[in-house]
Amino acid sequence: MKNIIKEFRNFLVVTTLSILLPIGMLMAQSNYTLQLDSINATGEQGDFLLAPIKLTNTTNQGFYIKIQRIERTIPETWSSCFCYPVCLAPFVDSMEWWVDANETITIAPNFNTDPVEAGSGYVVVKISELGQSPADTITCTGSTLGATSVPEWVxxxxxxxxxxxxxxxxxxxxxxxxxxxxxxxxxxxxxxxxxxxxxxxxxxxxxxxxxxxxxxxxxxxxxxxxxxxxxxx
The missing domain is CATH 2.60.40.3080 (Immunoglobulin-like)
Structure with a gap:
């Protein structure tokens, strides 16, 4: 009976945290939060589109996070990479970064779009504290389909x-x-x-x-x- 009561209390705590979590924010781990209000990027042909993910370390200790791109679907004339704090090569699909105590960092999946042809694409990434599970799975999108003009390319x-x-x-x-x-x-x-x-x-x-x-x-x-x-x- 004591074990049943304990499990029920744990259920209430987890459920309450899920209800109180703000819209646009994920938290697979208790050590960080993710702000996702800018992950759908739009622009004109030829633009560098950024779909930034803000990660905040909510603890008083630093730790490593692991970022893994598990899917990339973009037009043939586009490229995509990760930017933090500098932009990495498009073929780099996985990396680890240190986050200081109470620090907020911005991880920016990037879409390097075609200068003439409009298009859209997306990448799917997983974020987790290194060595921990579960992970947050996030889809970032980029689109130039709504552009009203074509940049002059000469x-x-x-x-x-x-x-x-x-x-x-x-x-x-x-x-x-x-x-x-x-x-x-x-x-x-x-x-x-x-x-x-x-x-x-x-x-x-x-x-x-x-x-x-x-x-x-x-x-x-x-x-x-x-x-x-x-x-x-």
Whole structure:
């Protein structure tokens, strides 16, 4: 009888926690919570779409979490990777990260979309405290199907080299170029922005940037946009 009463009390505690948990938040483990209100990303063709998952360590001790991508369904011309704190290679499906006591981190599955064709895709990830179970299973989506315009893509009017690059890259323009050249990481953050005037060649130093995939966006003084992709070694 004592065991039955004990099990009933445990049931009440677990049930009460489930009822009180806010909408948009999961908690497979008692040591962390997940905020999922931004996991359905939308944008225009050519955008880096982020579907961030916020994880909060609710304890006074740090621990490792394990992130595993168990499914990826995206258009052939898209790629997808994890970003935290830098973007990893698209083929990396599993990783482990340390979370300090009471720290909140953002894990950002990323969709690198096609610059012309609209589409949609999704990835399914599992998150758990390392060595513990059960895990939270989360589906993150990305879509450009609702875009109303197609970004101008005229990358053939310029050449980027070397690619991959290590310490610097160069752009050779087929026509004289004046405008701003931006280096954008896969979180969509502008890492470098430089203005150049009446240039046929442009050189940018990038040794300080983490390895990964970047978008080079060239915006002319006439607001024409040229997009190039760069791999930083």
């Amino acid at each position: 990358g053939e009017t310029m050449k980027l080299f070397p690619n991959p690059a290590n310490s610097n890259f160069l752009i050779r323009f087929d026509q004289i170029f004046s405008g701003t050249i931006e280096v954008i990481d896969q979180r969509g953050a502008i890492m470098v922005a430089t203005y150049t005037f009446n240039s046929s060649f442009f050189e940018q130093e990038i040794s300080q940037l983490p390895s990964g995939y970047y978008l080079i966006r060239c915006i002319s003084i006439h607001n024409k946009v040229n997009l190039l992709r760069l791999v930083k070694e």
